[in-house]
Amino acid sequence: MARPAAGAPRPRAADVLAEAVRALAPEDGANRLVRRIAAGSAPRSVFSTLALEQYHVLTADRISFQHLARRADGDPPVADFFDLLAQGETRALARLAGLADACGLTDREIAGYRPRPGCQAFPSYTARLALTAGPADAAIALTANFASWGGYCAAVHRAMAEHYGFPDAARGFFALFAEPAPELAEAARAAVQEGLDTGQARPAAAHRHGYLLQAYEVMFWNSVAE
Numbered sequence: 721m722a723r724p725a726a727g728a729p730r731p732r733a734a735d736v737l738a739e740a741v742r743a744l745a746p747e748d749g750a751n752r753l754v755r756r757i758a759a760g761s762a763p764r765s766v767f768s769t770l771a772l773e774q775y776h777v778l779t780a781d782r783i784s785f786q787h788l789a790r791r792a793d794g795d796p797p798v799a800d801f802f803d804l805l806a807q808g809e810t811r812a813l814a815r816l817a818g819l820a821d822a823c824g825l826t827d828r829e830i831a832g833y834r835p836r837p838g839c840q841a842f843p844s845y846t847a848r849l850a851l852t853a854g855p856a857d858a859a860i861a862l863t864a865n866f867a868s869w870g871g872y873c874a875a876v877h878r879a880m881a882e883h884y885g886f887p888d889a890a891r892g893f894f895a896l897f898a899e900p901a902p903e904l905a906e907a908a909r910a911a912v913q914e915g916l917d918t919g920q921a922r923p924a925a926a927h928r929h930g931y932l933l934q935a936y937e938v939m940f941w942n943s944v945a946e
Contacts, residue, residue, distance in 0.1 A: 736860060736912055736916065740863065740926060741863070745868060746935075746938050751938050752941070757883075758879050760879060767880070777843045778816065780840075782806050782810065785803075787850040788850050789802035795915075797914040800910070801907040805904075822890030838942070839939075842937055849933075855911075856914065856916075857922055858929065862933065864930040866904075
């Protein structure tokens with residue numbers, strides 16, 4: 721794809737990402753489960769389901785991010801972004817063990833668990849992006865989703881201590897995503913700027929991807945609640 725014409729205003733990745741986060745934010749109240757967890761009215765059993773489902777989500781998303789990194793091999797800033805995401809999924813899997821232990825889940829229960837379709841729509845669509853989306857467009861869509869996911873994780877992390885009495889080790893998975901990630905934010909800007917500068921990023925297409933990711937994000941949480 722051709723680079724932007726000489727003399728044309730150069731889009732800024734920071735502006736493109738900020739607009740995606742704003743435009744694609746889910747409606748208030750769409751996530752029914754996090755609202756209930758924050759109020760302490762969700763049953764404690766939802767945390768077991770969250771842990772069991774996340775084992776499948778994280779494993780699948782890590783493969784998708786690795787594939788996107790390979791597809792972007794000729795664009796180092798884009799490849800670096802997806803490499804960071806894949807590494808993050810590995811760290812998240814390690815922290816998820818603390819939640820599983822606190823919920824009393826055994827290795828046999830984890831291995832034998834049958835995931836819920838509504839919870840696995842998100843990683844299924846991420847796999848589709850890994851195969852068919854422009855990597856820079858996927859970076860925009862995923863960054864918008866991470867803003868929502870991080871907010872949900874922050875609310876759950878607080879509520880697990882305030883309402884459910886979980887120890888720090890059990891809350892570590894949600895803490896990982898609730899905390900600011902300046903290295904990842906910088907990598908996202910670099911990846912998207914590369915896409916904009918080379919004409920490979922298409923914000924309109926990225927918003928279509930992001931709209932579905934956000935819908936599947938909400939579906940994940942509400943499916944856990946069912």
